Amino acid sequence: MRFTYVNTTQILFGKGQIGSVQSSISTQDKILVIYGGGSIKKNGVYDQIKESLKNHQWIEFSGVEANPTKETLDKAVEIVKQQNIDFILAVGGGSVIDGSKYVAAAAKYNGDGWDILTGDHQVSDATPLGAVLTLPATGSESNSGAVITKAATQAKLSFMSPYVQPKFAVMDPDVMKTLPEKQLINGIVDAWVHVCEQYLTISHGAMVQDGYAETLLRTLKTLGENFEQRDTDEWRENLMWAANQALNGLIGSGVPQDWATHLIGHELTALWGVDHARSLAIVQPSLLRNQLSLKRSKLEQMGVNVFGLKPSENLAEKTIDAIERFYHTMQVSTQLTEHGDNKQEAIDAVIAQLKQHGMNALGEHQAITLEASRQILTEAIA
Template sequence: MQNFSFHNPCQIEFGAGQISKLSTLIAADARILLLYGGGSIKHNGVYDAVAAALSQHHWQAFSGIEPNPEYETLMRAVRFAREQQLDFVLAVGGGSVIDGAKFVAAAIPHEGDCWQIIGNRVALKTALPIGVVLTLPATGSESNFAAVISRRETNDKLSFKNPLVFPQFAILDPKTTMTLPARQIGNGVVDAFVHTTEQYLSYPADARVQDRLAEGILQTLIEVGPQTLAEPNDYPARANLMWAANQALFGMVGLGQPQDWATHAMGHELTMLHGLDHAQTLAIILPALWRYRFAAKQAKLAQYGRRVWQLSGSDKVIAQAAIEKTEDFFQRMGLPTRLSAYQLDAHLVADGVAAQLTRHGRVKLGEHLDLTPDDCRAILLTAD
């Protein structure tokens, strides 16, 4: 196991009815910027519950944060907050709203070009405090310090990380997820699944606790993903899905582990170039990457196959079957695993993603830092 440091200051309030705690979680004199997305929270009761909890607070809302939050939209929120002298950011939504809130919280007090925050190209001195009401379990962004922001005018989808943007608290009420469409549930399950495998499925590092945390999360997602699709009002399934998605990227799974993240690097470029949902790109790329890197990953694939899928046989046989099981699971969650399912030409996609990775300097990817843009091009060609 490799050396590591770990700290997570986010207070989590989990369970039905916890939105009411907003009144005590945010200081009475705070001036709140409430960020949300397309308006679904006004139809499922979440907006009203938040408004009731904040009835004694000063707050103003800014809506329209997109999936894959756009820099231009977020900068409008920054200007609005500055004009209104708001000093606390409350994200109500899924990972995109939360990622946007992290950028907004960092950008409001920032002097200079706010785009430099993305990619950690400038040191942050401060950020506004952040709180979260989660409505879509998927990214784990509600309790970590990472965010991914898009800028369509320059074809960029890039991340930044800074401990200053750790949310102070996150409210996770599984009931807020019960009206989500099947597509969003499928996306959330696959997103959480791949977050876990990016940290777990590289090569053995004798990180036994972390391995079993990862395997438990994966087994839970395999159980509750289809269950949630079949029984949308099953509260225990929703609760376990919400917690599994949180724990996938809470920070503990990857401690002391060699981590991959090449699937995400390629997926971000695929989303920016062709508009696929983030999880849709992951479902396409992950099995193809595993096959391309089969020899390097065989030991961990075999462990995954034995412990998560209860497969038996030789390491090679189990590893191959584990990839097939994973593909089948993604498809059962409603996500195809081939580019052709989206009428995308593999050569066009592969060339575009390789060029974008090169432009962004992502030329040494994977757990061994030996995966080049040409390798990524080859991987995508096999995902036709």
């Protein structure tokens, strides 16, 4: 192992922590509060934010989509520039927080913000930001990554920069009380695949990373299997914390990572609007079967340590089946149906997108070529 690990985000976890916002941002700062479709005005979060910022100068920007688009976010970028905003407060789930990271970085750049996603501009500064998490799933509240969609070209790309790491993250599990069941399930699936992308690679002997990854997977599995307990404090707290720990950088430090499921899944979301988490559930089982020979050892380890399966010649295959059953118990499909009737046309469309975005060799071994992606999609698309 050889790595550098730091996580600079202050976590403010627990009931009533939204009130901590007032002491986390200087009263000298002019704040832009960014949020989504307005659910925070129905569940009481907006009122708590308003109370917490009563001694601050702030304005708001709403309307960030479930898959945040450059087109919407650029409007917020202009506000930051024109209004001389000193601090951004993202109030929402991963999409709002990702979008706010784009705004924070693009506001310090004179060119087209999309250059950040294509790699034509390297972020060297950003407006400081904090997050109030309302939907646990992505871990975006305490990492430096963001995924943004350009609606005009149906492109969904990501960027990472330490400059957009949130200064603080307020995590109050009480805000989950009004979330729809579908969003809670998406949170479980999203966090599950985040862990898998950093765990289901090769055997490497990093016992702490593997052990913690397995603990997170067992936790998420228990939450999914006990979904009827979702209205309890314990259930909510454990999902919010597990989703955060799944992608705060720790379990991926010093070990190989995959992320092919995400990169292929992004195209399903960009083309057909599939929920991010559900795009992952569609791609992952087919991808694991396609890459079975390279991932057999870790799949066997997962089968024993997460699912409690007994060692056997086909343990890896049984583990993939168990993953798929886990999704099915939560009524999450593992095949794409949103594409309509023309399967071949859908496969060709995804491959074209992958090719355009340079996704010609994915996975920890760079073994998922466009042809392998085509094979994966043939199994993943109904």
